[in-house]
Amino acid sequence: MIAARGLAKRFGHSLALRGISLDAEPGDVLGLIGPNGAGKTTTIRILATLIPPDTGSAQVAGCDVVNDVEELRRRIGFMPELFGLYDELTVEQYLDFFARVYGFCGRERRRVVDEVLELVDLTNKREDRCEGLSKGVRQRVYLARTLLHDPQVLLLDEPASGLDPQARIDLRVLLGQLKEQGKTLLVSSHILTELEQVCTRVVVIEAGRVRFAGTMSEVAETLGEREVTLRLLDEVGADKAEALLANHAKLRANELTRQGARLTFRLAAAPADVAGLHRELVGGGIDVFSFEVREPSLESLFLDVTQGEVR
Ligand SMILES: Nc1ncnc2c1ncn2[C@@H]1O[C@H](COP(=O)(O)OP(=O)(O)OP(=O)(O)O)[C@@H](O)[C@H]1O
Ligand SMILES: [Mg+2]
CATH class of the missing domain: 3.40.50.300 (P-loop containing nucleotide triphosphate hydrolases)
Known part of the structure:
Protein backbone atom coordinates (compact mmCIF):
# COMPACT_ATOMS: atom_id res chain seq x y z
CA MET A 1 0.00 0.00 0.00
CA GLU A 221 13.96 -8.82 19.08
CA THR A 222 16.41 -6.05 18.36
CA LEU A 223 16.16 -4.60 21.78
CA GLY A 224 16.28 -8.02 23.28
CA GLU A 225 15.87 -7.28 26.93
CA ARG A 226 12.48 -8.16 28.29
CA GLU A 227 11.52 -7.67 31.88
CA VAL A 228 9.96 -10.66 33.57
CA THR A 229 8.04 -10.54 36.85
CA LEU A 230 7.55 -13.94 38.35
CA ARG A 231 5.27 -14.60 41.32
CA LEU A 232 5.53 -17.92 43.09
CA LEU A 233 3.02 -19.49 45.39
CA ASP A 234 5.21 -19.06 48.48
CA GLU A 235 8.74 -18.23 49.67
CA VAL A 236 9.90 -21.85 49.32
CA GLY A 237 8.89 -21.76 45.66
CA ALA A 238 10.70 -18.44 45.29
CA ASP A 239 13.90 -19.99 46.75
CA LYS A 240 13.73 -22.80 44.20
CA ALA A 241 13.05 -20.42 41.31
CA GLU A 242 15.89 -18.15 42.41
CA ALA A 243 18.27 -21.13 42.48
CA LEU A 244 17.19 -22.18 38.99
CA LEU A 245 17.54 -18.65 37.64
CA ALA A 246 20.98 -18.22 39.24
CA ASN A 247 22.37 -20.75 36.76
CA HIS A 248 20.49 -19.46 33.75
CA ALA A 249 22.70 -18.58 30.79
CA LYS A 250 20.67 -15.62 29.54
CA LEU A 251 20.38 -13.89 32.87
CA ARG A 252 23.00 -12.18 34.96
CA ALA A 253 22.43 -12.98 38.63
CA ASN A 254 22.96 -9.39 39.81
CA GLU A 255 19.98 -8.26 37.73
CA LEU A 256 17.49 -10.21 39.79
CA THR A 257 15.52 -8.49 42.53
CA ARG A 258 13.33 -10.29 45.02
CA GLN A 259 10.46 -9.14 47.19
CA GLY A 260 8.99 -12.01 49.19
CA ALA A 261 7.69 -14.52 46.66
CA ARG A 262 8.07 -12.14 43.74
CA LEU A 263 11.14 -12.12 41.47
CA THR A 264 11.88 -9.50 38.83
CA PHE A 265 14.66 -9.80 36.28
CA ARG A 266 15.68 -8.79 32.79
CA LEU A 267 16.28 -11.36 30.13
CA ALA A 268 18.14 -10.86 26.86
CA ALA A 269 16.27 -13.54 24.98
CA ALA A 270 13.98 -14.30 22.04
CA PRO A 271 10.30 -15.13 22.70
CA ALA A 272 11.03 -18.88 22.37
CA ASP A 273 13.68 -18.64 25.12
CA VAL A 274 11.24 -16.85 27.40
CA ALA A 275 8.67 -19.61 26.83
CA GLY A 276 11.44 -22.17 27.46
CA LEU A 277 12.25 -20.58 30.80
CA HIS A 278 8.60 -20.83 31.81
CA ARG A 279 8.64 -24.52 30.87
CA GLU A 280 11.81 -25.13 32.90
CA LEU A 281 10.27 -23.56 35.98
CA VAL A 282 7.05 -25.54 35.79
CA GLY A 283 8.92 -28.71 34.73
CA GLY A 284 11.16 -28.27 37.79
CA GLY A 285 8.10 -28.64 40.02
CA ILE A 286 7.91 -24.95 40.88
CA ASP A 287 4.39 -23.58 41.42
CA VAL A 288 4.24 -20.47 39.26
CA PHE A 289 1.44 -18.14 40.37
CA SER A 290 2.02 -15.60 37.58
CA PHE A 291 4.57 -15.01 34.85
CA GLU A 292 4.41 -11.55 33.36
CA VAL A 293 6.62 -10.38 30.48
CA ARG A 294 7.08 -6.69 29.66
CA GLU A 295 8.25 -6.09 26.12
CA PRO A 296 10.90 -3.45 25.51
CA SER A 297 9.28 -0.12 24.72
CA LEU A 298 9.51 2.05 21.62
CA GLU A 299 10.80 4.73 23.96
CA SER A 300 13.93 2.72 24.70
CA LEU A 301 14.33 1.81 21.02
CA PHE A 302 14.13 5.47 20.12
CA LEU A 303 16.81 6.47 22.60
CA ASP A 304 18.91 3.54 21.46
CA VAL A 305 18.92 4.20 17.74
CA THR A 306 18.81 7.97 17.55
CA GLN A 307 21.98 9.67 18.51
CA GLY A 308 20.62 13.05 19.44
CA GLU A 309 21.48 14.38 15.99
CA VAL A 310 18.73 17.01 16.00
CA ARG A 311 18.78 19.78 13.44
N1 LIG B 1 9.96 24.18 3.12
C1 LIG B 1 11.15 24.05 3.71
N2 LIG B 1 12.14 24.93 3.47
C2 LIG B 1 13.36 24.80 4.03
N3 LIG B 1 13.70 23.79 4.87
C3 LIG B 1 12.76 22.89 5.15
C4 LIG B 1 11.44 22.96 4.59
N4 LIG B 1 10.72 21.91 5.05
C5 LIG B 1 11.55 21.21 5.86
N5 LIG B 1 12.77 21.79 5.92
C6 LIG B 1 13.93 21.27 6.68
O1 LIG B 1 14.02 19.89 6.46
C7 LIG B 1 14.35 19.19 7.65
C8 LIG B 1 13.28 18.17 7.96
O2 LIG B 1 12.09 18.83 8.32
P1 LIG B 1 10.71 18.11 8.62
O3 LIG B 1 9.70 19.17 8.83
O4 LIG B 1 10.45 17.09 7.59
O5 LIG B 1 11.05 17.36 10.01
P2 LIG B 1 10.06 16.67 11.04
O6 LIG B 1 10.64 15.35 11.33
O7 LIG B 1 8.67 16.73 10.56
O8 LIG B 1 10.23 17.58 12.34
P3 LIG B 1 9.17 17.99 13.49
O9 LIG B 1 9.18 16.88 14.47
O10 LIG B 1 9.76 19.22 14.08
O11 LIG B 1 7.84 18.21 12.84
C9 LIG B 1 14.54 20.25 8.71
O12 LIG B 1 15.90 20.55 8.81
C10 LIG B 1 13.74 21.42 8.18
O13 LIG B 1 14.28 22.64 8.63
MG1 LIG C 1 6.97 17.53 11.25
Whole structure:
Protein backbone atom coordinates (compact mmCIF):
# COMPACT_ATOMS: atom_id res chain seq x y z
CA MET A 1 0.00 0.00 0.00
CA ILE A 2 2.95 2.29 0.66
CA ALA A 3 6.34 1.69 -0.91
CA ALA A 4 9.05 4.34 -0.92
CA ARG A 5 12.56 3.81 -2.24
CA GLY A 6 15.50 6.10 -1.64
CA LEU A 7 13.58 9.35 -1.20
CA ALA A 8 15.88 12.37 -1.10
CA LYS A 9 14.92 16.01 -0.73
CA ARG A 10 17.00 19.14 -0.44
CA PHE A 11 15.81 22.56 0.72
CA GLY A 12 18.49 25.10 -0.21
CA HIS A 13 21.65 23.90 1.49
CA SER A 14 19.87 21.56 3.85
CA LEU A 15 19.38 17.91 2.95
CA ALA A 16 16.08 17.07 4.59
CA LEU A 17 15.92 13.47 3.32
CA ARG A 18 18.97 11.38 2.45
CA GLY A 19 17.40 8.21 1.03
CA ILE A 20 14.30 7.17 2.94
CA SER A 21 12.74 3.79 2.11
CA LEU A 22 9.65 2.41 3.78
CA ASP A 23 6.87 -0.11 3.22
CA ALA A 24 3.40 -0.77 4.53
CA GLU A 25 1.05 -3.64 3.63
CA PRO A 26 -2.75 -3.42 3.72
CA GLY A 27 -3.88 -3.24 7.35
CA ASP A 28 -0.51 -2.01 8.60
CA VAL A 29 -0.20 0.90 10.97
CA LEU A 30 3.26 2.21 10.24
CA GLY A 31 4.76 4.48 12.87
CA LEU A 32 7.14 7.06 11.43
CA ILE A 33 9.22 8.09 14.38
CA GLY A 34 11.97 10.62 14.78
CA PRO A 35 13.07 13.73 16.66
CA ASN A 36 12.34 17.29 15.49
CA GLY A 37 13.78 17.96 12.06
CA ALA A 38 14.24 14.26 11.26
CA GLY A 39 12.24 14.52 8.03
CA LYS A 40 8.87 13.06 9.04
CA THR A 41 6.77 15.89 7.59
CA THR A 42 8.87 16.05 4.42
CA THR A 43 8.41 12.29 3.88
CA ILE A 44 4.66 12.50 4.42
CA ARG A 45 4.33 15.53 2.15
CA ILE A 46 6.08 13.61 -0.62
CA LEU A 47 3.79 10.59 -0.12
CA ALA A 48 0.76 12.93 -0.20
CA THR A 49 2.04 14.44 -3.51
CA LEU A 50 2.39 17.94 -2.05
CA ILE A 51 6.07 18.11 -2.96
CA PRO A 52 8.02 15.91 -5.38
CA PRO A 53 11.16 14.05 -4.28
CA ASP A 54 14.49 15.16 -5.82
CA THR A 55 15.42 11.52 -6.31
CA GLY A 56 13.86 8.21 -5.38
CA SER A 57 10.35 6.96 -6.02
CA ALA A 58 7.21 6.15 -4.10
CA GLN A 59 3.87 4.45 -4.68
CA VAL A 60 0.84 4.89 -2.46
CA ALA A 61 -2.35 2.84 -2.92
CA GLY A 62 -1.06 1.67 -6.28
CA CYS A 63 -0.32 5.17 -7.62
CA ASP A 64 2.99 6.86 -8.29
CA VAL A 65 3.58 10.08 -6.33
CA VAL A 66 4.90 11.88 -9.41
CA ASN A 67 2.94 10.37 -12.31
CA ASP A 68 -0.52 9.58 -10.86
CA VAL A 69 -1.07 12.61 -8.63
CA GLU A 70 -4.82 13.03 -9.09
CA GLU A 71 -5.76 9.38 -8.70
CA LEU A 72 -3.43 9.05 -5.71
CA ARG A 73 -5.13 11.96 -3.96
CA ARG A 74 -8.51 10.27 -4.43
CA ARG A 75 -7.23 7.18 -2.64
CA ILE A 76 -5.63 8.78 0.41
CA GLY A 77 -6.61 10.87 3.40
CA PHE A 78 -3.97 13.33 4.58
CA MET A 79 -3.91 15.12 7.90
CA PRO A 80 -1.21 17.80 8.12
CA GLU A 81 0.72 18.76 11.24
CA LEU A 82 -1.01 22.15 11.39
CA PHE A 83 -4.45 22.79 10.00
CA GLY A 84 -7.34 25.17 10.32
CA LEU A 85 -11.08 24.56 10.30
CA TYR A 86 -13.69 27.08 9.13
CA ASP A 87 -14.50 28.71 12.45
CA GLU A 88 -17.85 30.17 11.43
CA LEU A 89 -19.25 26.77 10.33
CA THR A 90 -20.71 24.07 12.55
CA VAL A 91 -19.02 20.66 12.57
CA GLU A 92 -21.78 19.28 10.34
CA GLN A 93 -21.61 22.20 7.88
CA TYR A 94 -17.84 21.84 7.68
CA LEU A 95 -18.04 18.13 6.83
CA ASP A 96 -20.97 18.71 4.50
CA PHE A 97 -18.92 21.31 2.62
CA PHE A 98 -16.06 18.87 2.02
CA ALA A 99 -18.45 16.03 1.15
CA ARG A 100 -19.78 18.38 -1.54
CA VAL A 101 -16.20 19.05 -2.70
CA TYR A 102 -15.71 15.30 -2.99
CA GLY A 103 -18.77 15.18 -5.25
CA PHE A 104 -21.35 13.60 -2.92
CA CYS A 105 -24.95 14.73 -3.48
CA GLY A 106 -28.28 14.68 -1.64
CA ARG A 107 -29.04 11.69 0.56
CA GLU A 108 -25.65 10.11 -0.10
CA ARG A 109 -23.93 13.23 1.21
CA ARG A 110 -25.98 13.14 4.42
CA ARG A 111 -25.12 9.47 4.79
CA VAL A 112 -21.33 9.90 4.51
CA VAL A 113 -21.38 12.87 6.90
CA ASP A 114 -23.44 10.87 9.42
CA GLU A 115 -21.10 7.92 9.05
CA VAL A 116 -17.88 9.82 9.68
CA LEU A 117 -19.47 11.73 12.59
CA GLU A 118 -20.41 8.39 14.11
CA LEU A 119 -16.96 6.92 13.48
CA VAL A 120 -15.08 9.74 15.21
CA ASP A 121 -17.76 9.88 17.93
CA LEU A 122 -18.82 13.48 17.26
CA THR A 123 -22.51 12.99 16.53
CA ASN A 124 -23.41 14.96 19.66
CA LYS A 125 -21.20 17.88 18.57
CA ARG A 126 -22.55 18.19 15.02
CA GLU A 127 -24.32 21.48 15.79
CA ASP A 128 -21.31 23.09 17.56
CA ARG A 129 -19.43 25.85 15.80
CA CYS A 130 -15.83 24.93 14.92
CA GLU A 131 -14.60 28.12 16.58
CA GLY A 132 -15.13 26.98 20.16
CA LEU A 133 -13.88 23.40 19.83
CA SER A 134 -11.07 21.98 21.97
CA LYS A 135 -7.87 20.75 20.34
CA GLY A 136 -8.85 17.07 20.67
CA VAL A 137 -12.24 17.64 19.08
CA ARG A 138 -10.73 19.74 16.26
CA GLN A 139 -8.34 16.89 15.58
CA ARG A 140 -11.26 14.47 15.26
CA VAL A 141 -13.22 16.84 13.02
CA TYR A 142 -10.25 17.04 10.66
CA LEU A 143 -9.79 13.29 10.77
CA ALA A 144 -13.49 12.90 9.90
CA ARG A 145 -12.91 15.16 6.91
CA THR A 146 -10.04 12.94 5.69
CA LEU A 147 -12.35 9.90 5.94
CA LEU A 148 -15.29 11.25 3.90
CA HIS A 149 -14.24 9.64 0.61
CA ASP A 150 -13.36 6.34 2.32
CA PRO A 151 -9.64 6.43 1.48
CA GLN A 152 -7.57 3.23 1.50
CA VAL A 153 -4.51 4.91 2.97
CA LEU A 154 -4.32 7.53 5.71
CA LEU A 155 -1.26 9.73 6.17
CA LEU A 156 -1.42 11.41 9.56
CA ASP A 157 1.30 13.87 10.58
CA GLU A 158 1.56 13.95 14.37
CA PRO A 159 -2.12 13.43 15.11
CA ALA A 160 -1.41 12.95 18.83
CA SER A 161 0.49 16.18 19.32
CA GLY A 162 -1.06 18.55 21.83
CA LEU A 163 -3.70 16.10 23.00
CA ASP A 164 -4.37 15.34 26.66
CA PRO A 165 -4.00 11.74 27.88
CA GLN A 166 -7.70 10.92 27.46
CA ALA A 167 -7.81 12.38 23.94
CA ARG A 168 -4.73 10.33 23.06
CA ILE A 169 -6.39 7.15 24.23
CA ASP A 170 -9.49 8.08 22.18
CA LEU A 171 -7.29 8.68 19.15
CA ARG A 172 -5.55 5.35 19.63
CA VAL A 173 -8.89 3.55 19.78
CA LEU A 174 -9.99 5.34 16.63
CA LEU A 175 -6.80 4.44 14.77
CA GLY A 176 -7.34 0.84 15.89
CA GLN A 177 -10.85 0.93 14.39
CA LEU A 178 -9.55 2.26 11.08
CA LYS A 179 -6.96 -0.50 11.04
CA GLU A 180 -9.74 -3.05 11.69
CA GLN A 181 -11.56 -1.66 8.64
CA GLY A 182 -8.50 -2.70 6.63
CA LYS A 183 -7.14 0.78 6.00
CA THR A 184 -3.40 1.30 5.87
CA LEU A 185 -2.14 4.04 8.16
CA LEU A 186 1.08 5.97 8.34
CA VAL A 187 1.30 7.95 11.56
CA SER A 188 4.20 10.15 12.53
CA SER A 189 5.09 11.02 16.07
CA HIS A 190 7.76 11.66 18.58
CA ILE A 191 5.32 10.69 21.30
CA LEU A 192 6.36 7.09 21.06
CA THR A 193 4.37 5.47 23.78
CA GLU A 194 1.17 6.57 22.04
CA LEU A 195 1.96 4.58 18.93
CA GLU A 196 3.35 1.49 20.53
CA GLN A 197 0.01 -0.19 21.10
CA VAL A 198 -1.46 0.47 17.70
CA CYS A 199 1.55 0.17 15.34
CA THR A 200 2.30 -3.00 13.43
CA ARG A 201 5.59 -1.65 12.02
CA VAL A 202 7.90 1.21 12.84
CA VAL A 203 10.46 3.22 10.91
CA VAL A 204 12.75 5.34 13.03
CA ILE A 205 14.35 8.17 11.09
CA GLU A 206 16.91 10.75 12.09
CA ALA A 207 18.56 13.50 10.11
CA GLY A 208 16.87 12.26 6.93
CA ARG A 209 18.03 8.64 7.24
CA VAL A 210 16.33 5.44 8.35
CA ARG A 211 17.92 4.22 11.59
CA PHE A 212 15.66 1.25 12.13
CA ALA A 213 12.77 -0.40 10.33
CA GLY A 214 10.80 -3.45 11.27
CA THR A 215 7.71 -5.04 12.73
CA MET A 216 6.89 -4.55 16.40
CA SER A 217 8.16 -8.05 17.19
CA GLU A 218 11.42 -7.24 15.37
CA VAL A 219 11.67 -4.15 17.55
CA ALA A 220 11.40 -6.40 20.56
CA GLU A 221 13.96 -8.82 19.08
CA THR A 222 16.41 -6.05 18.36
CA LEU A 223 16.16 -4.60 21.78
CA GLY A 224 16.28 -8.02 23.28
CA GLU A 225 15.87 -7.28 26.93
CA ARG A 226 12.48 -8.16 28.29
CA GLU A 227 11.52 -7.67 31.88
CA VAL A 228 9.96 -10.66 33.57
CA THR A 229 8.04 -10.54 36.85
CA LEU A 230 7.55 -13.94 38.35
CA ARG A 231 5.27 -14.60 41.32
CA LEU A 232 5.53 -17.92 43.09
CA LEU A 233 3.02 -19.49 45.39
CA ASP A 234 5.21 -19.06 48.48
CA GLU A 235 8.74 -18.23 49.67
CA VAL A 236 9.90 -21.85 49.32
CA GLY A 237 8.89 -21.76 45.66
CA ALA A 238 10.70 -18.44 45.29
CA ASP A 239 13.90 -19.99 46.75
CA LYS A 240 13.73 -22.80 44.20
CA ALA A 241 13.05 -20.42 41.31
CA GLU A 242 15.89 -18.15 42.41
CA ALA A 243 18.27 -21.13 42.48
CA LEU A 244 17.19 -22.18 38.99
CA LEU A 245 17.54 -18.65 37.64
CA ALA A 246 20.98 -18.22 39.24
CA ASN A 247 22.37 -20.75 36.76
CA HIS A 248 20.49 -19.46 33.75
CA ALA A 249 22.70 -18.58 30.79
CA LYS A 250 20.67 -15.62 29.54
CA LEU A 251 20.38 -13.89 32.87
CA ARG A 252 23.00 -12.18 34.96
CA ALA A 253 22.43 -12.98 38.63
CA ASN A 254 22.96 -9.39 39.81
CA GLU A 255 19.98 -8.26 37.73
CA LEU A 256 17.49 -10.21 39.79
CA THR A 257 15.52 -8.49 42.53
CA ARG A 258 13.33 -10.29 45.02
CA GLN A 259 10.46 -9.14 47.19
CA GLY A 260 8.99 -12.01 49.19
CA ALA A 261 7.69 -14.52 46.66
CA ARG A 262 8.07 -12.14 43.74
CA LEU A 263 11.14 -12.12 41.47
CA THR A 264 11.88 -9.50 38.83
CA PHE A 265 14.66 -9.80 36.28
CA ARG A 266 15.68 -8.79 32.79
CA LEU A 267 16.28 -11.36 30.13
CA ALA A 268 18.14 -10.86 26.86
CA ALA A 269 16.27 -13.54 24.98
CA ALA A 270 13.98 -14.30 22.04
CA PRO A 271 10.30 -15.13 22.70
CA ALA A 272 11.03 -18.88 22.37
CA ASP A 273 13.68 -18.64 25.12
CA VAL A 274 11.24 -16.85 27.40
CA ALA A 275 8.67 -19.61 26.83
CA GLY A 276 11.44 -22.17 27.46
CA LEU A 277 12.25 -20.58 30.80
CA HIS A 278 8.60 -20.83 31.81
CA ARG A 279 8.64 -24.52 30.87
CA GLU A 280 11.81 -25.13 32.90
CA LEU A 281 10.27 -23.56 35.98
CA VAL A 282 7.05 -25.54 35.79
CA GLY A 283 8.92 -28.71 34.73
CA GLY A 284 11.16 -28.27 37.79
CA GLY A 285 8.10 -28.64 40.02
CA ILE A 286 7.91 -24.95 40.88
CA ASP A 287 4.39 -23.58 41.42
CA VAL A 288 4.24 -20.47 39.26
CA PHE A 289 1.44 -18.14 40.37
CA SER A 290 2.02 -15.60 37.58
CA PHE A 291 4.57 -15.01 34.85
CA GLU A 292 4.41 -11.55 33.36
CA VAL A 293 6.62 -10.38 30.48
CA ARG A 294 7.08 -6.69 29.66
CA GLU A 295 8.25 -6.09 26.12
CA PRO A 296 10.90 -3.45 25.51
CA SER A 297 9.28 -0.12 24.72
CA LEU A 298 9.51 2.05 21.62
CA GLU A 299 10.80 4.73 23.96
CA SER A 300 13.93 2.72 24.70
CA LEU A 301 14.33 1.81 21.02
CA PHE A 302 14.13 5.47 20.12
CA LEU A 303 16.81 6.47 22.60
CA ASP A 304 18.91 3.54 21.46
CA VAL A 305 18.92 4.20 17.74
CA THR A 306 18.81 7.97 17.55
CA GLN A 307 21.98 9.67 18.51
CA GLY A 308 20.62 13.05 19.44
CA GLU A 309 21.48 14.38 15.99
CA VAL A 310 18.73 17.01 16.00
CA ARG A 311 18.78 19.78 13.44
N1 LIG B 1 9.96 24.18 3.12
C1 LIG B 1 11.15 24.05 3.71
N2 LIG B 1 12.14 24.93 3.47
C2 LIG B 1 13.36 24.80 4.03
N3 LIG B 1 13.70 23.79 4.87
C3 LIG B 1 12.76 22.89 5.15
C4 LIG B 1 11.44 22.96 4.59
N4 LIG B 1 10.72 21.91 5.05
C5 LIG B 1 11.55 21.21 5.86
N5 LIG B 1 12.77 21.79 5.92
C6 LIG B 1 13.93 21.27 6.68
O1 LIG B 1 14.02 19.89 6.46
C7 LIG B 1 14.35 19.19 7.65
C8 LIG B 1 13.28 18.17 7.96
O2 LIG B 1 12.09 18.83 8.32
P1 LIG B 1 10.71 18.11 8.62
O3 LIG B 1 9.70 19.17 8.83
O4 LIG B 1 10.45 17.09 7.59
O5 LIG B 1 11.05 17.36 10.01
P2 LIG B 1 10.06 16.67 11.04
O6 LIG B 1 10.64 15.35 11.33
O7 LIG B 1 8.67 16.73 10.56
O8 LIG B 1 10.23 17.58 12.34
P3 LIG B 1 9.17 17.99 13.49
O9 LIG B 1 9.18 16.88 14.47
O10 LIG B 1 9.76 19.22 14.08
O11 LIG B 1 7.84 18.21 12.84
C9 LIG B 1 14.54 20.25 8.71
O12 LIG B 1 15.90 20.55 8.81
C10 LIG B 1 13.74 21.42 8.18
O13 LIG B 1 14.28 22.64 8.63
MG1 LIG C 1 6.97 17.53 11.25
